[in-house]
Amino acid sequence: MDFRTKEERVADFLREGIISGMFPRGSRLKQAEIAERLQLSITPVREALKLLEAEGYVTGDSHRGASVVPFDEAASEEVLELRLLLESRLIRRTAEKVTAQDLTELRALANEFEAAFKRGDRPAARGVNYRFHRRLYDVAQMPQTLHFVQILWARYPFDLINAVQGRGDEAAKEHDEILNALLDGDASAAVLAMRKHIESGFGVLKKSP
Template sequence: MSIFEAQTPLSRTAAAAAADLIRQAIVDGRVPPGHRLKEEELAQQLGISRTPVREALLVLQSEGLVEAAPNRGATVRAYDTADLEEMYELRALLEGHAAGRAASRVTPDQLAQLRESCTRFEGLLDGGDVQALVLENAVFHETILEATSSERLRAMVRQVIALPLVYKSYVWYSPAQASASYHCHLQLVKALERGDAQRAELVMREHVYEARDVLVAHVGASAAPDAGDAT
């Protein structure tokens, strides 16, 4: 069975398109941490040769999503709690800086987009549609990144955001935690409206650390000796 959903034509270079498709399969959880990525199987599923698949895996290796080991080939990289805590420290620094930078650059249109995102997020709190909440959360954070007017910063933040999705951190959010996330978004919008860079940075860091605590607690529990096959 293919790990890829309805596949679109590979309109760009085969290697770049393959990297996008494999990356999405990893982030969506269709290939979990520790899963072996066989070049021949991937090539067959994508309908391309092994060479662009090999190039795609090298790209994903440079992003930290894939690792290669002698005599084993490429696997989806698995992280322990110490790794994840470090990634979240980096994310807090980068996204905190991004929020502070956005405070002096955000446009009226972007502020309107952020307010609309908060409204949609609130409407999803009681619906049980976790995936929709994740997508709306991504819209909110991406809008703030756009407001920084820094492609370099956006690229760096995206690298440290991908891993929580791989580990599906959002699955473990309780209704209370989702509500707390919503209120953080409201506070961020207010800080950005006032152009308060210091407040925006502080709220964003706290927001990221709360997400870290949820993920690390559950990854640590699943790795415990009595967790059975949870890993």
């Protein structure tokens, strides 16, 4: 059962849309269109955009409305370091709390991610990737840490990284390594696999022209 409020559901939809590239960086987010798409009133959409503005996903303008924040390359190294620190804490706690049902759901998302990349649907793959990592960290039951991680994700170039040729295959293998470590109950291996996953993605971006 989904216990999130309407505002939280809209915010998560928009986070996924921004990270996946469905809402490109710099594009305007029209409240009426979003509300119609989700079959909701304007109010939860407006409140969700305020939340995302506070997190750094969007910037507000009283005349033009909300727009997706452009990627800040100058901040990427610092964001990488913070992701490694906080996501290592989350995955270690996930390893302590993960259940067989959690692993089944995570495996399904990992398979969906791989299938999307194989059929060439990169926006769908990026969206599934967001849901995979969000589900992975929900298991940790550390909502404040996850909140700060989501703020970091707003500043991270997922769309650029996953657009690099061959990255999908590598990411799918890295997801498998994370899940295998969790299945084995090896928290240290899970942390190492997650750090490898984050660092290799950033390395791909640095090497790309």
